[in-house]
Amino acid sequence: MIRIRPYQPDDWYGLWAILEPVFRAGETYAVPRDISEQDAHRLWIELPRAVRVAVDDEGRITGSYALKPNQPGPGDHVANCGYMVAENARGQGIAGEMCDHSLTLARQLGFVAMQYNLVVESNETAIRLWQQHGFEIIGTLPRAFRHSVLGPVDAHVMYRLL
Numbered sequence: 001m002i003r004i005r006p007y008q009p010d011d012w013y014g015l016w017a018i019l020e021p022v023f024r025a026g027e028t029y030a031v032p033r034d035i036s037e038q039d040a041h042r043l044w045i046e047l048p049r050a051v052r053v054a055v056d057d058e059g060r061i062t063g064s065y066a067l068k069p070n071q072p073g074p075g076d077h078v079a080n081c082g083y084m085v086a087e088n089a090r091g092q093g094i095a096g097e098m099c100d101h102s103l104t105l106a107r108q109l110g111f112v113a114m115q116y117n118l119v120v121e122s123n124e125t126a127i128r129l130w131q132q133h134g135f136e137i138i139g140t141l142p143r144a145f146r147h148s149v150l151g152p153v154d155a156h157v158m159y160r161l162l
Helices: 009-025 037-046 094-108 124-132
Strands: 003-006 050-055 061-069 078-085 113-120 136-147 151-161
Touching (some): 009 037, 009 078, 050 094, 061 094, 078 094, 094 113, 094 124, 113 124, 113 136, 124 136, 124 151
Antiparallel strands (some): 003 050, 061 078, 113 151, 136 151
């Protein structure tokens, strides 16, 4: 059973253990592969409007999402969200549960839509999952992501109204 709850400062060590390998891999997130722990903390914890963690029955962190306005000012009514699942917890439906949870929270916070700005085309699992949750590909950015293994690949902008 997965429970999703607000991030607490004591969660950082377990969360960093999930974030760091994904950031270092350079296959899905547009962040520097050598991002420092301090900069990752700022990106994932300090800047978003809400951060949640998914925990298993034993209280271990299995994933997280960070929710924020997609743009400032006149664009701040559209949410943006990033999701991360621990490698050993993938394939268990955690990302889908976090997506549902984030959509509900986004509505509660007054957002009217959600946009994913850079969904790497090689991340086919995520694309299918987001589509199952009502997101549409509204544009494709040719060679917009420098994948660490595949080189330049297309990235999609995905969007849904709330």
